Amino acid sequence: MKDLFISAIELGKRLKNRSLTCRQIVDATYQRIDAVDHQVKAFISLMTESAYIQADAVDRLLDAGQELGPLAGVPIAIKDNICTKGYRTTCSSKMLENFVAPYDATVMTKLHQNHLISIGKTNLDEFAMGSSTENSAFFTTRNPWDLERVPGGSSGGSSAAVVCGEAFLSLGSDTGGSIRQPAAFCGIVGIKPSYGRISRYGLVAFASSLDQIGPFTRTVEDAAHILNVICGPDPMDSTSAELPPVDFSTALGKDIKGLRIGVPKEMMGDKIADDVRQAIEQALDVYRSLGAIVEFVDFDMFDYAVSTYYIIAPAEASANLARFDGVRYGYRSESATNLREMYTRSRGEGFGPEVQRRILLGTYVLSSGYYDAYYLRAQKVRTLIKNGFADFFSRYDVMMTPTSPSVAFKVGDHSSDPMAMYLADIATIPANMAGLPGMSIPCGFSRDGLPVGLQILGKAYDELTVLKAGDAYQRVTNFHLKQPSMNQVAS
Amino acid sequence: MSPKYEMVIGLEVHAQLSTNTKLFCGCSTKFGADVNTNVCPVCLGMPGALPVLNRDAVTMAVQAGVALNCDIQHESVFARKNYFYPDLPKGYQISQFELPVCLGGSLDIEVDGAVKRIGITRIHMEEDAGKLLHQGAMGIADSTYSLVDLNRACTPLIEIVSEPDLRSAAEARAYVETLRQILRTIGVNDGNLEEGSLRVDINISLRHVGATQFGTRCEVKNVNSFRSIDRAIASEFIRQQEVLESGGRIVQQTRNYHDDTQTTTPLRDKEDAHDYRYFPEPDLLPLLLTDERIQSIRAAMPELPHAICRRYQQGLGLTRADADILIEEIGMRRFFEACLACAQDISPKEISKWVIGDLNALLKPKGGFGPSLSLSPEYFVKLIRLISSGALSGKMAKEMLPQLIETDQDPDVLMANLGGGQISDESTLLEIVRKVISENLDVVEKVKSGKTASANFLMGQVMKQSQGKAKPDLVMSLILAEINT
Numbered sequence: 001m002k003d004l005f006i007s008a009i010e011l012g013k014r015l016k017n018r019s020l021t022c023r024q025i026v027d028a029t030y031q032r033i034d035a036v037d038h039q040v041k042a043f044i045s046l047m048t049e050s051a052y053i054q055a056d057a058v059d060r061l062l063d064a065g066q067e068l069g070p071l072a073g074v075p076i077a078i079k080d081n082i083c084t085k086g087y088r089t090t091c092s093s094k095m096l097e098n099f100v101a102p103y104d105a106t107v108m109t110k111l112h113q114n115h116l117i118s119i120g121k122t123n124l125d126e127f128a129m130g131s132s133t134e135n136s137a138f139f140t141t142r143n144p145w146d147l148e149r150v151p152g153g154s155s156g157g158s159s160a161a162v163v164c165g166e167a168f169l170s171l172g173s174d175t176g177g178s179i180r181q182p183a184a185f186c187g188i189v190g191i192k193p194s195y196g197r198i199s200r201y202g203l204v205a206f207a208s209s210l211d212q213i214g215p216f217t218r219t220v221e222d223a224a225h226i227l228n229v230i231c232g233p234d235p236m237d238s239t240s241a242e243l244p245p246v247d248f249s250t251a252l253g254k255d256i257k258g259l260r261i262g263v264p265k266e267m268m269g270d271k272i273a274d275d276v277r278q279a280i281e282q283a284l285d286v287y288r289s290l291g292a293i294v295e296f297v298d299f300d301m302f303d304y305a306v307s308t309y310y311i312i313a314p315a316e317a318s319a320n321l322a323r324f325d326g327v328r329y330g331y332r333s334e335s336a337t338n339l340r341e342m343y344t345r346s347r348g349e350g351f352g353p354e355v356q357r358r359i360l361l362g363t364y365v366l367s368s369g370y371y372d373a374y375y376l377r378a379q380k381v382r383t384l385i386k387n388g389f390a391d392f393f394s395r396y397d398v399m400m401t402p403t404s405p406s407v408a409f410k411v412g413d414h415s416s417d418p419m420a421m422y423l424a425d426i427a428t429i430p431a432n433m434a435g436l437p438g439m440s441i442p443c444g445f446s447r448d449g450l451p452v453g454l455q456i457l458g459k460a461y462d463e464l465t466v467l468k469a470g471d472a473y474q475r476v477t478n479f480h481l482k483q484p485s486m487n488q489v490a491s
Numbered sequence: 492m493s494p495k496y497e498m499v500i501g502l503e504v505h506a507q508l509s510t511n512t513k514l515f516c517g518c519s520t521k522f523g524a525d526v527n528t529n530v531c532p533v534c535l536g537m538p539g540a541l542p543v544l545n546r547d548a549v550t551m552a553v554q555a556g557v558a559l560n561c562d563i564q565h566e567s568v569f570a571r572k573n574y575f576y577p578d579l580p581k582g583y584q585i586s587q588f589e590l591p592v593c594l595g596g597s598l599d600i601e602v603d604g605a606v607k608r609i610g611i612t613r614i615h616m617e618e619d620a621g622k623l624l625h626q627g628a629m630g631i632a633d634s635t636y637s638l639v640d641l642n643r644a645c646t647p648l649i650e651i652v653s654e655p656d657l658r659s660a661a662e663a664r665a666y667v668e669t670l671r672q673i674l675r676t677i678g679v680n681d682g683n684l685e686e687g688s689l690r691v692d693i694n695i696s697l698r699h700v701g702a703t704q705f706g707t708r709c710e711v712k713n714v715n716s717f718r719s720i721d722r723a724i725a726s727e728f729i730r731q732q733e734v735l736e737s738g739g740r741i742v743q744q745t746r747n748y749h750d751d752t753q754t755t756t757p758l759r760d761k762e763d764a765h766d767y768r769y770f771p772e773p774d775l776l777p778l779l780l781t782d783e784r785i786q787s788i789r790a791a792m793p794e795l796p797h798a799i800c801r802r803y804q805q806g807l808g809l810t811r812a813d814a815d816i817l818i819e820e821i822g823m824r825r826f827f828e829a830c831l832a833c834a835q836d837i838s839p840k841e842i843s844k845w846v847i848g849d850l851n852a853l854l855k856p857k858g859g860f861g862p863s864l865s866l867s868p869e870y871f872v873k874l875i876r877l878i879s880s881g882a883l884s885g886k887m888a889k890e891m892l893p894q895l896i897e898t899d900q901d902p903d904v905l906m907a908n909l910g911g912g913q914i915s916d917e918s919t920l921l922e923i924v925r926k927v928i929s930e931n932l933d934v935v936e937k938v939k940s941g942k943t944a945s946a947n948f949l950m951g952q953v954m955k956q957s958q959g960k961a962k963p964d965l966v967m968s969l970i971l972a973e974i975n976t
Contacts, residue, residue, distance in 0.1 A: 081539075082539075083538065089538065089539075091538070096538065101537065102537065103532050103537070103540075105539060200539075200541060201539065201540070202539040202540075203539055204538040204539045205538075205539065205774075207773075208773035208774050236541060236543060237541050237543075238541065238542070238543050238774065238775050238776055239541075239773075239776065315770060318573075318768075319582065319583050321582075322573060322581065322582020322583055323536045323538070323580060323581045324538075324582075325575060325577075325582055327577045327639065328535060328536070328580065329537075339577070339631060363768065366573070366768035366769075366770055367766055367768060368766045368768070371770070375770060
């Protein structure tokens with residue numbers, strides 16, 4: 001079915017004019033999953049029963065002539081660290097393999113209120129810790145552009161699903177780049193809004209001060225519309241920002257003449273693969289041709305950001321993951337004979353190696369005697385990073401960098417070298433440290449035909465400018481319309 | 492022989508705040524519900540659930556701080572205190588650590604008539620843990636299995652930390668009693684030590700009398716009655732004294748008090764102390780209190796016990812004992828105050844006499860002055876007013892009181908139902924008196940001959956004929972006047 005590869009907004013229109021029914025598109029989506037997911041492995045579980053109930057409800061409403069939102073009836077995939085009432089939420093961990101949340105995350109409630117159809121839960125690196133989905137306790141998701149390669153991570157299942165027609169939209173979470181990097185690797189749009197834009201209630205926490213939910217979409221236009229659905233303050237999340245509602249679709253179709261783009265030299269140097277850098281340079285040319293002002297600047301926050309990230313994120317994670325103790329839910333070791341063993345064995349057997357590594361790191365940096373040298377110092381550097389960005393955005397409207405130093409790597413390439421994997425997040429981490437909105441959009445291909453992502457960062461709560469810049473680019477380019485070969489076979 | 496050692500005591504008091512809902516979620520804090528019924532994803536520590544601070548709990552913590560003369564902090568910060576235990580659902584307790592909501596206050600205590608000012612180091616807010624129900628043993632170690640009840644998890648507590656200013660068990664006890672009275676009076680805590688809504692940890696060390704440096708301290712836990720405060724301190728004093736006397740050194744440790752044996756046993760040494768790895772709670776913003784908010788809490792502060800006591804004695808003329816009873820019995824005091832408000836014409840002393848005396852005695856077996864009391868202060872005051880106006884005798888009023896409590900009917904109506912009030916109309920009484928005299932001339936003679944006590948017989952006859960309604964003092968004066976004319 002060709003309709004599986006159109007944008008969510010276009011699908012919404014076809015559902016509204018009844019050239020398609022919601023049941024038909026949900027059927028087609030599950031058929032596509034049946035056909036390709038044994039190769040792509042994007043999904044951990046499907047929400048078939050509720051999807052059809054929701055689809056039939058949307059069809060009834062549309063048949064009755066009810067006015068619904070632009071994304072009503074659109075199938076969306078959900079990263080499996082977002083709680084879905086009545087369906088498993090595993091975080092790709094043995095620890096939560098059979099965990100069914102008794103409540104819906106706030107974003108889920110918003111999706112349902114706006115009549116989107118949640119179709120299933122997607123794979124991730126265990127507890128969102130990783131950049132490839134190789135840390136999933138269950139399986140590694142494959143990149144639809146090249147099944148030998150990773151889709152990026154941690155939200156790799158969500159990005160892969162959108163590329164290969166298994167969903168029109170998906171939700172991910174981004175703690176250090178977990179939306180933007182897989183979006184880049186899979187050649188789609190991924191946006192992490194400002195910290196506080198979207199409620200984290202029901203997102204299983206990795207690093208609370210860095211985590212942010214965000215969408216994967218095929219176009220910037222879709223991104224603006226899904227943000228309209230999921231953003232907004234939530235009384236259940238004290239860190240959600242009390243801001244007046246924004247219509248993100250007002251960013252679409254705007255002239256960007258005079259837009260001031262700053263490009264950190266550090267992110268265009270030898271840390272960056274040649275074909276990635278070339279694609280970015282060409283994208284900057286496109287922006288110049290649209291009347292934007294592009295300047296290369298010194299901005300030396302990237303290395304600091306990575307170092308401090310790997311103190312703050314594990315520190316918060318070590319506490320966030322303490323609740324997985326085998327007492328109330330989740331995995332409990334069979335072999336424990338006393339309380340201490342119940343803890344150590346349940347956690348030792350339930351968590352994978354990367355999760356354990358980060359818990360140990362975090363426990364260490366918070367320990368008495370080390371706290372000042374690590375955690376406290378990292379928080380100070382974090383303040384400096386925020387100040388650095390504030391200074392930058394006093395002169396520029398957006399920052400542009402490659403989303404990732406490389407294109408998608410092969411399964412197994414980095415999995416034995418955590419440091420190499422950590423450095424792959426160098427371009428994306430700073431936005432989390434400073435709470436800024438960041439988006440990755442496809443901007444070209446490597447020599448091997450793999451997608452390259454352009455990262456656009458904006459100042460806090462200025463998603464509009466980020467979306468405006470991305471949308472203007474997509475109106476004059478067609479990288480976002482390119483499909484992996486597995487889609488051509490299907491259509 | 493004068494004592495060789497002096498004890499130095501500092502107290503950490505955990506007080507459960509009397510909010511309707513928990514500190515970080517909307518679950519009820521009601522005591523005694525079925526296990527694991529007052530729970531939700533937040534207080535169960537479910538993945539993805541987030542805390543939201545209870546505004547009432549903040550108000551109550553600030554009220555406690557104001558009552559204890561603390562500096563209320565414009566910015567305080569919640570932190571995670573990390574440790575594993577099955578009653579702690581998140582694996583960390585949300586507490587305040589470096590920046591608590593109140594700093595530096597004081598509390599005046601009175602021991603043997605002398606007032607002493609005890610320093611308050613800080614007050615911080617935190618959430619409570621759940622409860623473990625061990626099966627087949629008292630502790631987790633020997634039990635066959637243990638069950639977890641999380642109804643109490645996440646209920647709001649304040650921890651009030653004193654300076655090491657206390658020097659005796661009597662002072663420690665006075666401190667806790669005074670503190671308890673304040674917290675109860677301002678309505679932030681119910682003061683129940685046995686149910687654990689007020690918990691006391693005692694830090695105690697010994698030093699030679701006259702020494703200026705503190706000795707090594709031990710912390711004594713599991714003290715849950717006023718009696719055990721005295722006993723735990725006494726037993727720990729003796730233990731430490733024996734160690735020092737035998738040339739030993741006190742090891743800094745946490746000890747558990749056992750009321751059955753009146754001894755303490757070690758719980759953990761300092762080197763086994765947890766490294767709680769505190770760090771600021773990223774799920775909550777710093778608690779910011781504006782001057783306006785603090786001012787409005789100050790302005791609306793309930794009256795403190797010592798102010799009430801002064802007002803009752805100096806303003807209303809109550810005795811200290813009656814004032815103390817009214818301060819201790821909060822429901823009784825509320826009723827008393829409600830009576831005062833509608834009884835400008837009656838002396839407060841008269842009201843307090845009736846409230847503390849007859850009314851209290853009648854209510855005691857029926858749940859006291861609690862919410863089940865339907866008696867309206869207006870009617871109760873009206874009853875007292877009927878006595879002072881002479882419409883009712885004190886005896887009649889006492890007889891009417893149970894019915895008044897039961898029915899909460901207008902005393903006028905009750906009085907009418909009983910066949911009217913006291914007869915104080917002189918001409919009516921004179922008629923009866925003359926009749927009685929004419930029927931008992933022999934007795935009249937006795938009175939005339941000096942046996943004045945015999946007048947009481949005549950009085951009794953008058954009361955009999957008036958069905959007890961005659962106003963006694965008026966009757967007596969009428970009898971004497973009639974005989975002597």
